[in-house]
Amino acid sequence: MADAPFQTLQRRFAAHLRDPHRHPAPAGVEERRLKIYRELFFNNIQGFLDRAFPVLRSLYEEPEWQRLARTFFDRHACRTPYFVEIPGEFVRFLEQDYAPLPQDPPFLIALAHYEWLELVLDTAADAPPEPGVDAQGDLYQGVPYLSPLHCVASYPWPVHRISADFQPREPLDELVWLLVYRDREDTVGFMEINAATARLLAVMQARPTASGEQVLRQLANELGATDPAPILAFGKDLLARLRQRDILLGARRATEST
8 A cells, every 4th residue: 555645754764864965855844944853863863973983983084984874774774773782773774784995994883883782792691500519619619600702703803902092804723702791780791702702602502411521622632632631621710700700690409420
């Protein structure tokens, strides 16, 4: 069914606000009022991007950053009405719909994704430990309880080190693994980890009833270790360090058989 006249007017008005160069203003609307709306909508979107991507923003001169924000505003159809999810839409736009220009940094998508992860964890709802979790429980014999306020990601660029003074031009020879998390003080931090630690965390999530020892023995087996003792010893220390950073919030009694 064809749009009703008012709906048609709404669509024309929205199209003009998003891209006034391609879509003329609806007839009969005062230009002064349209200018106010155009600036208000765009400035709101750019403001969200400024706050969500401070490092990325610092790498651009103002005209180029406005150009990127304008391209997102003009061309991307957001799937959510929530302002807090606009940064995620921006990352999706960069990954799926944007063709980088020569003046864009080569690590644009990776850095945007990393900064978005920080924002996701910073704004996530609190997640208290489940019943039965002992904050001082045995992480090796017991079942480590992994905080839901964490995320593991890998990048071909050292995104955690990029700044206005450090902008690599070539990707790394190997992926860098980062563990991003939020601690009990609601501070978002990160750890640079290796692929083995990333796999350890993945096994913990896949086997939520396995003890720390069982998880470490599986990791040793996957790594092809003929003697698991060094990995078990190192793993005990790693589990303790993860608890110190509130990535592990304690342990429960083990129930899964070996």
